[in-house]
Amino acid sequence: MPSLLVNIDVPDVSAAEAFYVGAFGFTVGRRFGGAVELLGAGVPLYLLEKPAGTPASEVAASPRDYGRHWTPVHLDVVVEELEPALARAQAAGATVESPIREAVWGRIVLLADPWGHGLCILQFKGRGYDELSSPT
Template identity: 45%
Template sequence: MQFIVNIDVEDMGKAITFYEYGLGLQLIRRLFDGTVAEMGGGPASIYLIEQPNASVAAPDTSLQRDYRRHWTPVHLDFIVEDIDAAVEQAVSVGAVQEGGIKSFDWGRLATMSDPFGNGFCLLVFAEGGYDHAE
């Protein structure tokens, strides 16, 4: 099975910059008059989809997109080699670090949000990774 990830963003230029320089992905191509950008560099493509703030978020609802920090039941975890450097890099291009880096038996984790309010985590695995989770 293959899958792709879609992320709504308000400003395509800012989003490409963030996901390239903040998280190390690469712009593969732009589609649909530049309103969609395919980002690569991981096991699945991430498609950034430009949608205006306050536009309707889902058919047949009154829900509107809001790019302030928000909660969603789905988020991305980016596995990195140096979590301190990864946090610094992401913050330098607009991410928000939400608390300190936490340590666990399986590794270290930083909870973050991108410039569009989407939550994500940076994590580095200790030897054995989740096999050592308690």
């Protein structure tokens, strides 16, 4: 079975470390090159220092831009209590992009980190996403 690593490009790895540790309580694992490994999310989260304006890849049409951007991939941070987690994220520099919404599976709020990456804070209730599934 494959494993999963999560990488986030940021222009300032020290500032990103302060944000993700302060906002979500991740802990620092290793430091290497221009990267920091954060632990505590079930999979390692790597913050990779990549300056704005550099090529995103060999085939990308546009360079890295850390203004708010849309991507279909984002982080969902699952917490026990949404409001305190939201307050910590805001204090660390997150931008709130939606009101807290209620669903049958729990509660959610949409945010952006200081580098334009979208993320959500989730608080499950009951069986979480299983509240949406039917018994087989």
